[in-house]
Amino acid sequence: MQTHVTDPALAQTQLPQLHEPRNQVMPLDPRWVASVQANTSAIERRAATLPGRRSVKKDYQAAWLCKAISLIDLTTLSGDDTEGRVLRLCAKARQPVSPELLARLGMTGLTTGAVCVYHEMVPAAVAALRGTNIPVAAVSTGFPAGLSPFHLRLAEIGESVAAGAREIDIVISRRHVLQGNWQALYDEMREMRAACGDAHVKAILATGELGTLRNVARASVICMMAGADFIKTSTGKEPVNATLPVTLVMIRAIREFYDRTGIKVGYKPAGGIAKAKDALVYLSMIKDELGDRWLQPDLFRFGASSLLGDIERQLEHHVSGAYSASWRHPMG
């Protein structure tokens, strides 16, 4: 698979700044999969009490919100996307907060983690982000349902990588999970990973369609065994997208995977995270359950479109002491 990168210096800046060994494919371990447990009530309790247990205030809150921005995959995934719309989004990714505000925060140069678009928008995004270290992620493999012919789904990955996407967000076949066909899920993920080549692959589990948290946990483990660099909750198109309980299940699976293999797999909650306060809760959950190392863009992303706007308002409030308004901030 040919990757297109023309400028070696640019390629280097687009790679994650911290170097971790990349997840490799390991054999499917059915005993591990069978031993996976997820007690829904207990997980919900942990998720429900966490916001009351952790609180960040003042400068710390501002710093955490800046961190959240640096972890956003700024996303547009609409049928009416155009190059113009994507250019605007990329401009926002490069300058997510007004320069003046960033200067007052001492955070000049802050960008989002990536831009996430459909395949057809990849060239426009790559062009718009040239000269930055912001990678372009493409949703792929028949996103969002993942029910197009398998060979076409694999080919789609190749096309997006060729077009300059450094990250590929694939969708799994939910039916493999619902039918308990773990081998099929593993094989599918492994082939998709292979198709990505050097591009990092995020496995979208579409947790809102998997029925149970136990299935979420099992699918997480299998995708990691099959080489996923990231596991991601949702396409944003399911009736229920990222939630704290689902997050807890997936990051505990990541933790278990790390404990057993020494490999750090990344996590991306996507869909439904729209408020600055929500982002802080997510970050504290990652910090407490996985550790600080996962609070870097090579291991954590928010898949979000409207979150940035709320964070901008909170940051302006932090600096000015007055509550902000959305029209004061450039739209993305």
Added chain:
Amino acid sequence: MTIKEIFDTMDYGPAPESSAEAMAWIAGFKGRFGHFINGAFTKPGVTFETRNPATGAVLAEVSQATGADVVAAVKAARKAQPKWAALGGHGRAKVLYAIARILQKQSRLFAVLETLDNGKPIRESRDIDIPLAQRHFYYHAGMAQLMDSELPDRAPLGVCGQIVPWNFPLLMLAWKIAPALAMGNTVILKPAEYTSLTALLFADICGQAGVPPGVVNIVTGDGAVGEMIVAAQVDKIAFTGSTAVGRKIREATAGRGLALTLELGGKSPYIVFEDADLDSAVEGLVDAIWFNQGQVCCAGSRLLVQESVAERFYAKLRTRMDGLRIGDPLDKCIDVGAIVDPVQLDAITRLVAENPEGTHYRAACAMPAVGSFYPPTLITGLSSASTLMQEEIFGPVLVATTFRTPVEAVELANNSRYGLAATVWTENINLALDIAPKLVAGVVWVNATNLFDAAAGFGGMRESGFGREGGWEGLSSYTKSKTALKPMKQIAAFAGNGGPVSGIDRTAKLYIGGKQARPDGGYSTAIHGPKGALLGHASLANRKDIRNAVEAANAAKGWGKTTAHNRAQILYYIAENLSARAPEFAARLRDLTGQRGEAEVEASIRRLFTYAAWADKFDGQVHSVPIRGVALAMREPVGTIAALCPDEAPLLGLISVMAPAIAMGNRVVLVASEPFPLVATDFYQVLDTSDVPGGVVNILTGSHAELAPTLAAHMDIDAVWSFSSTDLSKGIEGKAAGNLKRTWVNNGMSRDWAGAEGRAFLDAATEVKNIWIPYGE
């Protein structure tokens, strides 16, 4: 640090809750508090300092109550009580509702004050203690409303003395005051000397809630004040605190006819099976043993992990411990706050240091430089013989051992003097619902821990005390039957010197383990009729016969696991066989007492039918607790019940205590009517022919006064009832302090056995165990 630096470290930073409003409230009293008696604060007397354990700073000065203060408080409560009761259920409901509302409106003030005084994290006082306290007043406002219609036969006890601990100062106050007031009692409550402030704030809002003067009285001070309350002219003592103090209170109240509930210590098992969601079980331990710094009577302090997952589980647990944040309790980002007082900190430190056994792991979390703090600690590799596996540490120290099988898990869990709470983690519902009923604990949590609600009773078994707080089951602790009792006189045996009436000499032995056994001592006493005729000889049982009878009873544990239908069948069968021999028993009663016996035999048969009927109908409940799940209030047998049977109704009395006890699955050791024992010894044959398994019913004859102390002191008897006409109540209640067994004594009052049946007996024959089962997939 700059924002950029924080951006790189991603530290939490300080998130302090302001103490300004709470300090202003204290300043409003110029930092010195008197008692709250008859609706007003007294002038401060001799005071002592109350401190913030996180900093050592003095918060306020609180008065040490004098004897006169306690007398004044009791007098005020006594005077206010009739009018408070006469206010009626709805009238009291309105007041309790107002208390709940004001607690809610001032919730942050209460939370901050609690954290300042106690050292618990603001997260806990804000999200757990204060909301639960409100909930208790809301819930019991409802109970006041419903009392007239749902509890028509129950009356308030009168004046209740209540002594609460320092670990949940306001919450324990709410647990005590809300049900007491709802049922028409008035109270005198003493908060712990470390943590008096929220009780005083509560007193301050009582006026705003329309609590009439004298209904709530708060006196402050140390244990000496507690002793004064116990000694005062009150009708009930409710105590939450240590087992040692509970035992003293049991002794001090013995024979005074007081109602008593004790909620004492624990060493509650936390059982993790190999199929559990281990990560969730680890998180559960944070709520079990690091909640309130482990200063929780029901803390899951004894970890039992299945061997197959133990090392993995410990590794996960150690990682989790390192993530705990310990420090300023007013910080909203703190998990573990301060130990309530340096004295407690010393006690924890000493207990752990003196027992170096096992592998000690201290959480690698940053410790505050000053203040009363103890690091979260895990001690693995212990056995049940280890001191730390048996003694309550009352601090953030978790001790652990492993088990191999579910049976072994239950054995280890129950290998304790305590029986307050237990936690079970497994994804297997069959296993969970098999284990929960087998655990000796008043509360069992499945895949969760430390869940509380006003709708579900809380309280212990064994040396964790008795009585329940919360739920319908908690109301009996604050009410009494409206039926008036009359003083009784001792009934002496008839004297005589005559020879045998007729026939072949019959030997009345003891009935132990389903067999007739000669008395160990080899003594018998002659039993005469009213006219002096010799009716026969009754064995004189001694302490060894009690030992044997209790061993037989405990060997018959399987009775509690038989189906209720089966127990009912056996009770009907006893009735059937008694009925077949009714004339003979009637004649025996006439010979013994000189009264016609037909009616008593007939009443006995009816009574057997009554409890055969109840056997499968005295249902538990499913409480409406605010979780997605159920709290099953299961009725469990108390265990082995010893009863000194009524003298005045030798057959009906014996059956009236035996039948409810065995109907509910208990085993009994009965001491027959002392003056008229021979109808009981005749009854052996009825039992023999009725398929009663050996050991379920054991009957002794002999001196009540001589046997009662041994029964009351026996560590393997779970309850002692006395309806003897000999005045034994004080001795029994005093001796029962040994293992804190349940007692039900007549206090020298008689009851009419013709009508003595029903719920009071069934309640006494059962313990309510609340099993919380959250569900959801």
